[in-house]
Amino acid sequence: MINPSITIPSNPKYLRLVRAVVATIGQVSDLSDDSVDQVMLAVDEACANVIRHAYNNDFNKEIIVTFNISKDILEVTIDDYGKKAEPDCFNCQPIGEIRTGGYGLHLIKRAFDVIKYDETKKNGNRLRLLRYKNENSNK
Amino acid sequence: MKIVTNSFKSGIIVRLSGDIDLETSPELRTELITYIRKKINPILVDFEAVSYVDSSGIATLVEALKLMRAYNGSLKLIAIPKSVIEIFNFLKLEKVFEIYSDASSCG
Numbered sequence: 001m002i003n004p005s006i007t008i009p010s011n012p013k014y015l016r017l018v019r020a021v022v023a024t025i026g027q028v029s030d031l032s033d034d035s036v037d038q039v040m041l042a043v044d045e046a047c048a049n050v051i052r053h054a055y056n057n058d059f060n061k062e063i064i065v066t067f068n069i070s071k072d073i074l075e076v077t078i079d080d081y082g083k084k085a086e087p088d089c090f091n092c093q094p095i096g097e098i099r100t101g102g103y104g105l106h107l108i109k110r111a112f113d114v115i116k117y118d119e120t121k122k123n124g125n126r127l128r129l130l131r132y133k134n135e136n137s138n139k
Numbered sequence: 140m141k142i143v144t145n146s147f148k149s150g151i152i153v154r155l156s157g158d159i160d161l162e163t164s165p166e167l168r169t170e171l172i173t174y175i176r177k178k179i180n181p182i183l184v185d186f187e188a189v190s191y192v193d194s195s196g197i198a199t200l201v202e203a204l205k206l207m208r209a210y211n212g213s214l215k216l217i218a219i220p221k222s223v224i225e226i227f228n229f230l231k232l233e234k235v236f237e238i239y240s241d242a243s244s245c246g
Contacts, residue, residue, distance in 0.1 A: 012160065012161040012162035013162045015160055015161060015162060016158060016160070016162075019191070037222060037225075041193060041226070044160065044193055045193060045194055048160075048161045048193065048194075048195065051161065052161075095230060095231050096230070096231030096232070096235075098201055098204070098205065098235055099201065100198045100201050100202045100205070101194075101198050103194035103197050103198060103230055104193075104194040106229070106230060107193075107194060107226070107229075107230075110229060
């Protein structure tokens with residue numbers, strides 16, 4: 001089976017393209033409208049993190065977003081070839097505090113049940129985001 | 140994103156339209172900082188025609204809020220669509236900002 005995917009330059013102006021694709025994928029996956037919005041925002045945030053942190057705002061690199069749609073799970077995989085993510089990058093700061101960053105991770109965790117890096121990837125990062133579509137999901 | 144700014148009472152109203160994301164939030168930040176440096180008060184930000192806000196947009200507004208507090212300025216957010224206010228609520232920021240349904244109810 002061929003999984004749908006999109007490859008974009010690491011330029012923020014292409015994030016809207018990612019959002020449009022994710023919105024369609026969410027509809028194809030039979031997610032509710034609210035869930036589609038949450039997943040779209042989360043994938044946008046994850047790609048924005050790649051641009052800022054993995055590629056240090058170099059807009060001429062590559063981001064690959066791949067979707068694996070099954071009956072029970074929507075999996076989104078985001079590949080880059082930039083700097084390795086820090087091991088503590090999933091540690092959230094408390095919600096509700098007045099600060100000028102750190103909100104994106106909360107929005108990613110809201111949309112997906114499982115968030116993890118594929119540690120077997122040698123060059124760059126492969127972020128795997130899984131959302132369960134059945135009662136096992138807490139979303 | 141488009142930005143249209145007009146005077147409003149003793150301050151200004153910044154009307155936004157389109158998406159506020161990693162591409163466009165720097166432009167919003169520049170606009171707000173320009174007026175904050177002049178200690179304009181109040182600054183109203185109108186979201187009626189905004190379709191999308193990501194965390195960089197939220198962070199831009201939080202930064203503006205903090206900077207305005209230094210001179211007792213007031214940042215008021217108005218006409219935030221349901222899909223966007225839901226993000227403020229999730230991040231527990233709905234009580235951090237002054238949020239109004241429209242400009243006439245800002246006082």
